[in-house]
Amino acid sequence: MRLGWRGVYRINYCDYQRGQAIQRLGPQFAVERCSEIVLGIVCAVLADILFSPRSIKNDIDRTVSQLMVDQFRLLQLCVSGKDKEAVDTAWNNLVKATNGLNGMRGNLMLESSRWIRCNRRLTALNTVSLTLITHACETFFITKESPDRLPAQIRTLIGQPVETIADVHSRIKQLRYLVGGGLSSDIPVTLSGWIGTATRYLLLAKGVHTNSSISRVEDAILASEYVVKPSSAEGHHAMINGLRTWVATSVGCLFWLWTGWESGSGFMVMIAVVTALAMRTPNPRMASIDFLLGTIIALPVGGLFYMLIMPSTQQSMLLLCISLGLLSFIIGLQVQKRRLGSLGTLASTINIIVLSNPMSFPVSIFIDNAVSQIIGCFVSMIVLFLIRDHAKARTGRTLLNRFVFSAVSSLTTNQSRRNENHLPALYQQLFQLLNMFPNDIAKYRLALTLIIAQQRLRNAPIPVNQELSDFHKRIRATADKVCSTNSDVKRSEYFMRLLEELNIYQQKLVDYQAPEIVTVPVRRLAEMLEKYRHALID
Incomplete structure (x- = not known):
């Protein structure tokens, strides 16, 4: 059938109107999706306010007191000459507790601005607590060498048990009296x-x-040092993760464009979610398997709700809320128990149960969305398995070399450089090393020994001399090359x-009659670097 010019005009006009409607729906769709995200965040915040404790201040007070008691108990272990395993366990727990206390500051400041003085003190307490750990561990090494x-008298006083922070305060007063009395x-x-x-710490x-006004003595403690922020040691790991994300999203886009799949957006969303979340976990492969199993489990679970429970509860908002709440509660419990597949099940089930008002239940769309999630997770998992990440050993070596650089950099007579407080950054890197190598005690001891060396050299009265200052710059430059080079031969x-250079520097110190x-x-630093040479460069 031939169409006249009026028919052709009508067809073109209808296509034009359809295009205009699609253009109008585009911004509306974007606004609706953003509104969904904002509404979800608001609901999560409200749930946290309702079910979380009213204030974290009481928990902080208890942690601050218990931390001081644990610090004194660590000192008792170090002075008594117990085995290394007990000391390792004690200082490991103290490092974790100190990091946990430091993490509470953000929650405290979210409550009210009246805790700003408390926040300043907690910031300083983080450094003070780490300094106590360092002093105690160095005392352990000294008592091992010279029992x-x-x-x-000091050993007996320290060995007396303590239970509360008041006991610790009393014991420290007695120790100060003995030390001031001639010991x-x-x-x-x-x-x-x-x-x-x-x-x-007690002050x-x-x-x-009490959250009282800051006194002059406290103000001097708070303003005494400049805390240096740590730099990331995972540059190579980040590049690998970026490559994985690019490959996964590129494959997803090509597949979407080639097939013209209507549920390709859900497919791409799952690729983005898995690659974003799995990359930051200690084991990305297991995280991708978790999401894949979750999307597979979400198909029957979501189908049960989508085809049976939700249509049956359409006439009652209460029943609908109870059914969805029960689903979230049960899967949420499994997420807390770290069941394999639970995290992916929760996210995927909620994602494929598309709520609307009024709501229809086309089975084909549901299956299409569920399959798109499974394929998206499968593609992400394949990419993670094909592009392997061997940066763990490299990152560990980089962290150890940074400990070496910090220890060597403390050899300086520049007062501003001496006032830089690297201790929080060093312990943060040590904590990262603990997470990466949970069973490698030798690495922890080496890192802790280097931290102790850094603190000791930082406070050492190095003779002020231009020749020594120039040699300090030379040593720092060499240590920086050890950290920055990518070649094993060059390293x-x-x-x-x-x-x-350290051997030459020792001779220069003797020539200038350093104490x-x-x-x-x-x-000790030179001997330690020589002893652990292969662990630091291989």
Whole structure:
């Protein structure tokens, strides 16, 4: 049948109107999706407000007090000469507790601005707590080398059990009295440093409990040092994850364009979700398997709700809310128990049960959405398995080399550089090392020993001399090359040069008559780097 010009005009006009309608629906669809996301976030915040404790301040007060008690118990273990396993367990738990306390600050500041003074004290307490751990562990190494270094009176006083922060406060007062009474020359510098740091901790802890105005003494503690923020050691790991994400999304886009699949958007959403969440987990492969199993389980579970339960509860909003709430509650419990597939089940089931008002139940659309989720997770898993990430060992070596660089960089006479507080950054990197290698105790001890060396050299009275200052820059430059180079051959070459420069530096310290409090830590650092050379460069 031939169409006249009027018929052709009508067809073109209808196509034009349809295109205009689609253009109008585009912004509306985007606004609706953004509104859904915002509404979900608001609901999550309201649920957190309703079911979470009214204030985290009480938990912070308890943690601050218990942390000081645990610090004193760590000192008891270090002084008594217990086995390394007990000390390792104690300081590991203390590092985790200190990081946990530091993480509570953000929640406290979300409650009210009246906690700003408490927040400043907690920021300083993080550094003070880490300093206590460092002093205690260094005291452990000293007592291992020289068991008779501590006077019996000090050892007996420290060995008395403590239960509360009041007991710790009383014990520290007695220790200060003994040290001030003439025993200061008979005890290690690390122990006297621990006592002074514990005194500052108790002062700040009292301010945290009362949230009172900051005194002059507290203000001097809070403003004494500049805290250096750590830089990421996972550059190579990030590049691998970026490559994985690019490959997965590219394959998804090509598949979507080639097939013209109407549910391709859900397919792409699952690729984005899996690649974004799985990359940040310690085991991305298992995370992708979790999502794949979850999407497979979501097909029958979602089908049960979509085809049977939800149509039966259409006339009652109460029954609909109860059924969906029961589903979320049961799967949420499994997520908390870390059941394999539970996280993917929760996200996928909620995603394929598309709620609308009024609501229809076309089975073909439901199956299409469910299959798109499964294929999206499968593509992401295949990409994760094909593009392997061998950056774990490399990241661990980078972290250890940064500990070396921090220890070497503490060799300086520049006062502004000495005032830089690297301790929180170093312990954050140590905590990262703990998460990456949970069973490698040797790495923890090496990293902790390097942190101790950094703190000892930072406070050492290095002679002020232009020749030594120039040599400090030379050593730092060599240590920086050890950290930054990507070649194993170059790294080994720079590391051997660093050892040679440290030996020359020791001779220069002798020539300039540096005290033993300077020469001994430098010698220990050089010996330690020589001993663990293969662990640091291989």
